[in-house]
Amino acid sequence: MSLHIYDTSTRAIREFVPVEAGRASIYLCGATVQAPPHIGHIRSGVNFDVLRRWLTRSGYEVTFCRNVTDIDDKIIRVSAAEGVPWFVVAERNQRAFTWAYDTLGCLPPTVEPRATGHVPEMITLMQRLIDRGHAYASGGDVYFDVRSWADHYGSLSNQKLENMRGAGDTDDESCKRDPRDFALWKGEKPGEPTWPTPWGPGRPGWHLECSAMATKYLGPTFDIHGGGIDLIFPHHENEIAQSQAAGDGFARNWMHNGMLKIGAEKMSKSLGNSLLIPEMVQKVRPVELRYYLAAPHYRSSIEYSEEALLEAAAAYQRIEGFVTRAAEVIHDVDADAPLPQAFVDALNDDLGTPQALAVVHEVVREGNVALSRGDKEAVARLLAETQNMLDVLGLDPRSPQWRGTGSDLSPVVDALVAVALEQRKAARARKDYAAADAIRDQLAAAGITVEDTPHGARWELSR
Numbered sequence: 016m017s018l019h020i021y022d023t024s025t026r027a028i029r030e031f032v033p034v035e036a037g038r039a040s041i042y043l044c045g046a047t048v049q050a051p052p053h054i055g056h057i058r059s060g061v062n063f064d065v066l067r068r069w070l071t072r073s074g075y076e077v078t079f080c081r082n083v084t085d086i087d088d089k090i091i092r093v094s095a096a097e098g099v100p101w102f103v104v105a106e107r108n109q110r111a112f113t114w115a116y117d118t119l120g121c122l123p124p125t126v127e128p129r130a131t132g133h134v135p136e137m138i139t140l141m142q143r144l145i146d147r148g149h150a151y152a153s154g155g156d157v158y159f160d161v162r163s164w165a166d167h168y169g170s171l172s173n174q175k176l177e178n179m180r181g182a183g184d185t186d187d188e189s190c191k192r193d194p195r196d197f198a199l200w201k202g203e204k205p206g207e208p209t210w211p212t213p214w215g216p217g218r219p220g221w222h223l224e225c226s227a228m229a230t231k232y233l234g235p236t237f238d239i240h241g242g243g244i245d246l247i248f249p250h251h252e253n254e255i256a257q258s259q260a261a262g263d264g265f266a267r268n269w270m271h272n273g274m275l276k277i278g279a280e281k282m283s284k285s286l287g288n289s290l291l292i293p294e295m296v297q298k299v300r301p302v303e304l305r306y307y308l309a310a311p312h313y314r315s316s317i318e319y320s321e322e323a324l325l326e327a328a329a330a331y332q333r334i335e336g337f338v339t340r341a342a343e344v345i346h347d348v349d350a351d352a353p354l355p356q357a358f359v360d361a362l363n364d365d366l367g368t369p370q371a372l373a374v375v376h377e378v379v380r381e382g383n384v385a386l387s388r389g390d391k392e393a394v395a396r397l398l399a400e401t402q403n404m405l406d407v408l409g410l411d412p413r414s415p416q417w418r419g420t421g422s423d424l425s426p427v428v429d430a431l432v433a434v435a436l437e438q439r440k441a442a443r444a445r446k447d448y449a450a451a452d453a454i455r456d457q458l459a460a461a462g463i464t465v466e467d468t469p470h471g472a473r474w475e476l477s478r
Contacts, residue, residue: 018073018363020239021314023247023269024171024255028365033238034267039075041067042229042266044242044250045082045127047221048108049089052115053290054308054319055243055275061305062272062313062366063241064121065408069362072354072407080232081124083109085131087221091207101208115292119305120409120416126232130224134210137219137227140261141199141212149260152214154190155202159222161195164256171255171269172248197253199223222253229254229265236264244271244314273316290319302417303328306410309368330376334401335412337379340386341398342413343473352399354407368408375404432463436472439465 018031033039043063046052060081070077085105094101109129117123141157144150149163161168165176179195188194198220203209209216229237242251251269258265295304298321307327311317342348355378361370378400385393405411412418435454442450455465458474466473 016360016363018070019365020268020270021365023271026173029268031238031268033075034234034236037074037076038078039070039239040078040233040237041070041080041239041241042225042233042237043079043081043124044225044240044246045084045124046109046112047084047087047089048105048112049087049093051108051111051291054292054295054304056112057115057119057121057292058275058308058317059241059243059272060116060121061119061308061409063270065309065313065368066239066241066270066366067122068407068409069366077125078233079122079125080229081127082225082228083112083127083129084221084224085109085129086208086218095206111292118292118296118301119308120302122409128228128232130219130228131210133224133227133231134212134219136231137200137223138212140223140227140230140257141214143261144199144257147260147262149257150199151192153192155215155217156190156198157200157212157214158191158196159199159253159257159260160192161197161256162193164260167259168256169252171252174248174252197222197249199257222250222257225250226254226258226261226263226265230258230263235262237266239268239270240266241270241272244273247271270313272313273311275317275319277319295324299324299328302410302412303331306331309408309410310372312369313366331410334375334379334405334410337382337386338398338401338405338412339473339475340468341382341394341401343468343471344386344391345395345398348402349395349399350403350406352396352403354403355400358404358407362407371404371408375401375408378404432458432474436465436474439472 019028020031021027022029031039041063043059045060046056063079063081067077067079083105086101090101090104093104097104141150144159145152145157148160150157150159152158161176168176169179176195200212200214200217200223201220202215202217208218210218229240240251240254255265292304299307304324307324308317310327310330355374358371358374361367361374364370378397382394382397382401385397402411402413406414409416435458439451439454442448442454458465463474466475
């Protein structure tokens with residue numbers, strides 16, 4: 016079957032039919048950069064990276080837009096508390112997010128717009144809404160008139176207008192016609208950055224930013240809008256309202272990933288239980304952390320525990336072990352080899368990564384049997400299937416992402432270890448086992464594990 020995904024707006028699994036044949040457009044609500052990322056933030060990046068890779072493997076030309084919210088209330092509060100400009104806070108944390116995405120193997124977005132670079136587009140969008148009677152200026156602010164969109168507002172979050180509370184995004188509710196109206200633009204306040212508009216200086220509201228950036232880069236109607244489930248209301252609900260009220264079709268499909276929790280609570284910095292990425296990659300390797308985040312279904316919640324993290328790392332190491340051993344026998348892998356149909360079916364069924372990884376592990380088991388039998392033809396086929404599946408998931412241990420590139424010291428280390436292993440081989444040949452053991456021990460002290468196999472010595476960095 017073709018790709019089917021769960022659409023939050025219809026609360027049903029629907030066939031993915033792109034706006035333009037052969038092309039797929041994705042907007043992912045990215046970082047609000049008031050602090051560095053924890054694994055809950057980066058889970059979203061990993062989930063939608065898998066989606067992007069699968070769409071690409073399925074033959075689509077993908078445009079992937081992941082925004083940066085570099086001005087909002089939280090950033091301003093951090094700026095004031097630290098006594099540094101708001102843009103210092105934003106820049107510092109955007110770099111931390113970029114490092115985290117890169118470290119966990121997320122492909123760079125096609126475009127990564129910052130909110131502050133798109134104020135002209137926001138002004139245009141506000142003017143369209145005012146002209147259509149869906150927004151109004153009041154006290155230096157500009158608000159979306161929710162009652163003007165009453166027949167549609169609440170459809171994404173499955174709420175009725177009469178049951179909703181006020182937006183809570185201003186201290187002066189008297190500026191609003193209705194408590195449920197939300198701010199498109201916030202008038203200037205002492206100590207806050209401002210940009211000029213026809214309605215006075217101020218700064219953008221969070222919801223307005225995403226609508227302006229999404230439609231600028233993906234067009235008035237695009238395929239998929241993604242983000243965490245906690246963004247459904249009010250953020251995504253407000254994006255839909257302001258975009259469609261302005262005349263844009265906006266997103267055809269809405270995908271939301273589940274939360275990562277500790278105990279019964281959503282992970283958040285306010286709870287003081289965040290697990291930052293630099294800390295996590297000291298516990299397991301980055302590729303193992305990616306496996307941990309990608310293995311559950313993207314819509315499920317993850318109950319974090321270090322035991323589960325280490326179990327995921329061990330599961331990945333079993334896959335890696337087969338790939339490493341098989342690559343010693345098969346040097347050229349067929350990158351065009353077909354994927355197992357069960358793997359294809361799993362990902363086409365709402366990006367079913369748990370079932371897809373079950374297929375990977377089954378193929379790995381078959382591969383280990385073929386290795387033990389010395390069936391080189393079967394090993395070649397199963398290695399190709401395994402690596403091609405792992406490539407879709409961003410988990411191939413032989414990819415440059417996880418093996419290192421020419422820009423680091425990997426080639427130097429490879430060459431030096433090869434020399435040491437040749438010396439060890441020569442020592443063993445002349446039956447100088449003490450010298451051979453001393454070389455192995457010296458390598459172990461340097462963090463390198465040596466394993467003797469029927470095909471010669473194999474080494475890896477100690478875990």
